[in-house]
Amino acid sequence: MRRIPQTLLALSLGIAIPVSVQASGDALVKEGAKIFKTKNLGNCISCHAANGKTLDGPGSLGPKLTGLSAWPEKALHDKIYDPYTTNPISAMPPFGKNGWLDEHQIQALVAYLKTIN
Numbered sequence: 001m002r003r004i005p006q007t008l009l010a011l012s013l014g015i016a017i018p019v020s021v022q023a024s025g026d027a028l029v030k031e032g033a034k035i036f037k038t039k040n041l042g043n044c045i046s047c048h049a050a051n052g053k054t055l056d057g058p059g060s061l062g063p064k065l066t067g068l069s070a071w072p073e074k075a076l077h078d079k080i081y082d083p084y085t086t087n088p089i090s091a092m093p094p095f096g097k098n099g100w101l102d103e104h105q106i107q108a109l110v111a112y113l114k115t116i117n
């Protein structure tokens, strides 16, 4: 009789694992969206409108972000880490190289930017 609950536990774990992977992907996108908007984190919204939202503030220095879902993840990562590698006169600061955002935060931003069509 004691074996049955263990079998059920194993089965439910088998189902729980793929579900939690999906959830962590969504959580990463949410975290990225938050970094994008938060002043003492990415504060990307100070220069970029995204997903049709208009800028709320003085900055419109950066282009409106569109079509980023088509960008390779590495290109997005490198743009955030150090935009000077692709544009030596970029007005966008190197968030990774400056140590303002860590690798996990950049990954979260990339996950969020991949949702922008």
Ligand code: HEC
Residues within 6 Å of the ligand: 036, 042, 043, 044, 045, 046, 047, 048, 061, 062, 063, 065, 066, 068, 076, 079, 080, 083, 087, 090, 091, 092, 093, 095, 109, 113
């Ligand atoms: C000080 C203003 C400024 C801030 C803050 C800023 N950017 Fe930018 N960004 C720019 C400018 C200017 C460009 C265009 C020049 C270039 O491509 O380097 C740009 C370009 C980009 C591009 C390429 C867009 C395209 O269509 O070519 C991406 C992606 C991007 N920024 C993401 C971000 C993210 C993510 C953040 C927040 C971590 C951020 N930016 C913060 C100014 C800014």
